Amino acid sequence: MDFLRPASWEEALAAKAEHPTAVPIAGGTDVMVEINFDHRRPEYLMDLNRVGDLFEWEVGEDSVRLGASVPYTRIMEELRAELPGLALASHTVASPQIRNRGGVGGNLGTASPAGDAHPALLAAGAEVEAESVRGRRMIPIDAFYTGVKRNALEPDELIRAVHVRKADGPQQFSKAGTRNAMVIAVCAFGLALHPESRTVRTGIGSAAPTPIRATAAEQFLTAALDDGGLWGSGKVIAPAVAKQFADLCAAACSPIDDVRGTAAYRRHAVGVMARRTLTWTWESYRSTGRTTEGAA
Numbered sequence: 001m002d003f004l005r006p007a008s009w010e011e012a013l014a015a016k017a018e019h020p021t022a023v024p025i026a027g028g029t030d031v032m033v034e035i036n037f038d039h040r041r042p043e044y045l046m047d048l049n050r051v052g053d054l055f056e057w058e059v060g061e062d063s064v065r066l067g068a069s070v071p072y073t074r075i076m077e078e079l080r081a082e083l084p085g086l087a088l089a090s091h092t093v094a095s096p097q098i099r100n101r102g103g104v105g106g107n108l109g110t111a112s113p114a115g116d117a118h119p120a121l122l123a124a125g126a127e128v129e130a131e132s133v134r135g136r137r138m139i140p141i142d143a144f145y146t147g148v149k150r151n152a153l154e155p156d157e158l159i160r161a162v163h164v165r166k167a168d169g170p171q172q173f174s175k176a177g178t179r180n181a182m183v184i185a186v187c188a189f190g191l192a193l194h195p196e197s198r199t200v201r202t203g204i205g206s207a208a209p210t211p212i213r214a215t216a217a218e219q220f221l222t223a224a225l226d227d228g229g230l231w232g233s234g235k236v237i238a239p240a241v242a243k244q245f246a247d248l249c250a251a252a253c254s255p256i257d258d259v260r261g262t263a264a265y266r267r268h269a270v271g272v273m274a275r276r277t278l279t280w281t282w283e284s285y286r287s288t289g290r291t292t293e294g295a296a
Contacts, residue, residue, distance in 0.1 A: 004046040009053050009131075012158060015046060017133045020155035022046040026054065026069040027102035029094065030110040054105065054160065063166055065129075068105025068159045075104075083164055085120040085171030085190050092116050092175045094182055105159045108144065111151040111210070118145075118211035119190030120173050121164065122203030129161040130154075138163070145210035169193035170284035172277040175205075176269045178260070186261040189249070189273035193281050198222065198231050202274070207253035207266045217248035217274070234286040242275050249274035 004022055006012040016022055022044035025031050034040035048054055054069035057079065064082050066075070072090035076099070080087040086104070093099050093116050107115035108128060126141040130153055144152050153159070171192040177183035190203035200221045202214045224241045225231055250271035255263040 001042060002044045004044055005050060006046065006048070007050050009051050009160070012046065012048060012051055013131060013133050013156075016158055017156045019044045019046075024048050024109065024158055027071070027098070027106050029098055029102040029106055030112065031106075048158075054103075059166070063163050066104060066162045066164060068108075068161055069103040071101060071103055072099040082166045083120075083124065084167050085124055085173050085192055086117065086164065088171070088173040089116045089120040089175075089188075089190065092173070092177075092185075092188075104162050108151065108159055108162065109153075111145055111149050113145075113148065113208060113210055114185045114188075114206040115211070116175065116185060116188065116205070119188050119203030119205045120171070121162065122211060122213050123171060123190035123192035123201045124167070125165045125192075125194075125201055127163045128152075128159060129163060130157045131160045132156040132158070136160070142213065145212075148209045167192065169195040170281040170288075172281050174273040174277050176261075176273065184260060187253075187255070187266045187269050187273070189270055189277060191274070191277040191281055193285055195231060195285065198226060200225070202249060204249065204253060204270060206260075207255040207270050209254070212252060214249040214252035214274070217245050217252060220248055221245045221278070236286075237278065237282050242278055245278055246271040246275040 004015050006015050023031060023042040024046045026048045048069060054067045056067045057070050058065045059082055064079060072093045075083065075090045076087050093102060104117045107117040121141050128139040128144050130137055130139055132154065139152050146152055173190045175188040176186045185206045187207045188205035192201045200218045202218055204212050204214060250267045253267050253270050255266035257263050
């Protein structure tokens with residue numbers, strides 16, 4: 001195995017163009033596990049830790065440009081207001097040591113359906129900034145996951161950053177696992193309310209071949225909130241509406257049985273998490289006084 005260590009982003013792109021099979025590594029959360037267990041033996045390993053741009057972020061008017069290697073710890077500590085769902089998801093990533101090194105770019109590059117960042121990125125509405133020597137392109141998060149541990153990157157492309165819409169309403173994240181730390185998700189759920197557009201977005205992890213959104217559930221809840229005038233009145237969501245939303249989220253899943261949990265359990269857990277996160281986000285929305293008629 002040859003080790004590549006570019007000193008700049010330009011050197012990294014040139015190295016990736018020359019060696020398309022090179023596997024990038026920054027935090028090493030997933031890659032080193034696969035190498036240690038001899039599940040993967042890349043011909044080239046590319047260390048990106050000297051590329052400073054990948055560890056920076058910029059808060060714009062509407063979105064945050066998050067460098068691919070910004071550690072989860074920094075997201076938790078410094079971007080909680082702008083990216084609350086991703087900050088909550090970051091709390092659940094492994095141990096403090098791994099949160100100090102791992103970043104969202106690694107989750108996206110690995111594209112494991114169990115990656116903790118995926119539900120939050122789907123719910124918030126993100127775009128992946130991919131680049132090669134041929135140029136830069138923006139990949140909508142909905143189009144990024146193409147199969148089990150596969151993504152839309154071309155062989156010569158690297159992830160430079162993720163552009164995430166700043167929260168304009170409450171966001172939540174929930175994860176089911178066998179313990180509270182150092183655990184791969186049995187399943188996970190992210191929810192974001194977008195009051196400015198009066199829409200809802202979801203994200204589901206580890207309950208399908210790829211991270212997914214429950215689009216039918218989103219459409220149902222968006223219509224229910226509009227038809228009931230709830231965005232303006234701040235009234236409590238009817239239990240029947242919450243149950244239907246949860247049922248539609250569970251129905252969106254296509255899980256498997258594995259050592260972490262059964263398919264039936266995953267569907268059930270996603271439904272429970274959908275109902276709970278809806279309750280938490282809506283109560284947060286009502287309590288902020290952002291409704292036009294005041295909180296009920």
